[in-house]
Amino acid sequence: MSADVRRIVDAVWRMESAKLIAALARVTGDVGLAEELAQDALVAALERWPESGVPDKPGAWLMATAKHRAIDTFRRAQRLERKTAELGRELQDAEATEPDWAAALDQVVEDDLLRLVFLSCHPVLSREARVALTLRLIGGLATDEIARAFLVAESTVAQRIVRAKRTLTAARVPFEVPAGPEFTARLSSVLEVIYLVFNEGYSATAGQDWTRPALCREALRMGRILAELTPGESEVHGLVALMEIQASRLPARVSPSGAPVLLSDQDRGAWDRVLIGRGLAALERAEGTRAALGPYALQAAIAACHARAGSVEDTDWRLIAALYEALAELTPSPVVELNRAVAVSRAYGPAAGLELVDALTEVPALRRYHLLPSVRGDLLVQLGRPSEARIEFEQAASLTRNQRERALLLERAVACRPSGQLRG
Numbered sequence: 001m002s003a004d005v006r007r008i009v010d011a012v013w014r015m016e017s018a019k020l021i022a023a024l025a026r027v028t029g030d031v032g033l034a035e036e037l038a039q040d041a042l043v044a045a046l047e048r049w050p051e052s053g054v055p056d057k058p059g060a061w062l063m064a065t066a067k068h069r070a071i072d073t074f075r076r077a078q079r080l081e082r083k084t085a086e087l088g089r090e091l092q093d094a095e096a097t098e099p100d101w102a103a104a105l106d107q108v109v110e111d112d113l114l115r116l117v118f119l120s121c122h123p124v125l126s127r128e129a130r131v132a133l134t135l136r137l138i139g140g141l142a143t144d145e146i147a148r149a150f151l152v153a154e155s156t157v158a159q160r161i162v163r164a165k166r167t168l169t170a171a172r173v174p175f176e177v178p179a180g181p182e183f184t185a186r187l188s189s190v191l192e193v194i195y196l197v198f199n200e201g202y203s204a205t206a207g208q209d210w211t212r213p214a215l216c217r218e219a220l221r222m223g224r225i226l227a228e229l230t231p232g233e234s235e236v237h238g239l240v241a242l243m244e245i246q247a248s249r250l251p252a253r254v255s256p257s258g259a260p261v262l263l264s265d266q267d268r269g270a271w272d273r274v275l276i277g278r279g280l281a282a283l284e285r286a287e288g289t290r291a292a293l294g295p296y297a298l299q300a301a302i303a304a305c306h307a308r309a310g311s312v313e314d315t316d317w318r319l320i321a322a323l324y325e326a327l328a329e330l331t332p333s334p335v336v337e338l339n340r341a342v343a344v345s346r347a348y349g350p351a352a353g354l355e356l357v358d359a360l361t362e363v364p365a366l367r368r369y370h371l372l373p374s375v376r377g378d379l380l381v382q383l384g385r386p387s388e389a390r391i392e393f394e395q396a397a398s399l400t401r402n403q404r405e406r407a408l409l410l411e412r413a414v415a416c417r418p419s420g421q422l423r424g
Contacts, residue, residue, distance in 0.1 A: 022113045022116035024037050025116060115176055115177055121186070150200065238298075241285075242299050324340035357376050360372060370400040377396065
């Protein structure tokens, strides 16, 4: 197989796999079987397209192939006779009129995709399982790709996916979009999964890389799909706005050597203005729903303050502090309070920020959170207390699992030592 054909097949799979699995899951009622049938169609494409050429409508070709495989599977198992009959009549009727499988796929894609998104992110699954299954079914990522992205064993990811499918089957989770209050609750789970994926790409928790842009791009793609499927949901647009604006900074967050570059040191000319524009437009859509801004939209508004400013000094830190205060009222969290403390320090001075940070030092949830001593160290430097700051930076370095971040924190600790003093 030529490299060009392989690239085309991979690209088609990334674009069409979620729609394919979603439509098959609707027909079969079994997401595990749907994925197997979709994979069978992919294998068939890998076998046939190098000789026959890529069809004009590759997604339609995959759907037709998968549906034929579905009928064969049902017949071999001698079960689901009603399903077999329905599928058989559907194929016979369609073939008699020269089917346009692409049109047939488009007729159900929105409802089916939304059902698949809600199924993959069902609360009955653990957080790790939801992330793995969503990346597999919606993102079209292979097991080894997911494993590399999260620095875990491929076998671990495979087990999570298999167990997730079994859990969904055992719990008899319906392939449907929830309604009423359940829709809001389940949508929250979906947004959480997408943002978890994005955050792991934006600030990797472990490993040698400070960022993993591929994960950010995948989360953005899923967020954009969800925004198209739920145009009236303010928080969906808020999350997309947040991710677009944050992703705009990725080129400036890492130096040519791969070292982290903090916000205050970033070249804002390297920020992606196209992504910023898309993010601001998404924020307008969130505000345009006339619903009260939720947590993601508020965070997007904070990110917008940074995006609109020409420098750290020009940033409206008082507005950011107020937005963090509103966020804290909506979703109380010590991490939000820590971020608010940073904004307060910029708006009202480092002493005011340190007072807020000191109030968080005994919060159990932050005892192993490396950014707490990191922020405290930064404020102590600004207050002219380098010896105390050094201890904080060293503590932060001991808590992070990201090698690039650890190196940066240790450099800051060394910079706080008196001139000529060697590290003990």
